[in-house]
Amino acid sequence: YKLALQIQPHHARSLLRIVEILSEGGKTQATAPMLANLVTHPQTMTPQELGDTFYYVARLKLSENKPRSAEEALERAIRIYHHSFPSEDSRRAEAEKTLRMVLKMQEKIEQLQHYS
Secondary structure (H helix, E strand, C coil): CHHHHHHCCCCHHHHHHHHHHHHHCCCHHHHHHHHHHHHCCHHHCCHHHHHHHHHHHHHHHHHCCCHHHHHHHHHHHHHHHHHHCCCCHHHHHHHHHHHHHHHHHHHHHHHHHHHC
């Protein structure tokens, strides 16, 4: 992946694979610069890669304790998945599951703030 990025710094598939590896390895914060690169170059991605990018942006925002930003990113991912892959339920289902989790977390944060 590093070789591909040396040749083409905005190579979406390589960036996304690195993001996936880091994210699954618990190094979500390390994905921020790569996700910023991807978000600023959407024209270099397929619809699936773009949806995956926003899914990982949502995971990053969750790790930063920013549920509203995570919700926005997940909604974008879901729209992209639904529009581009109407019969592909697994990606959309995973994004929707994460969105429900974000909304519950957001509700709990608001309740805690109300009691503080």
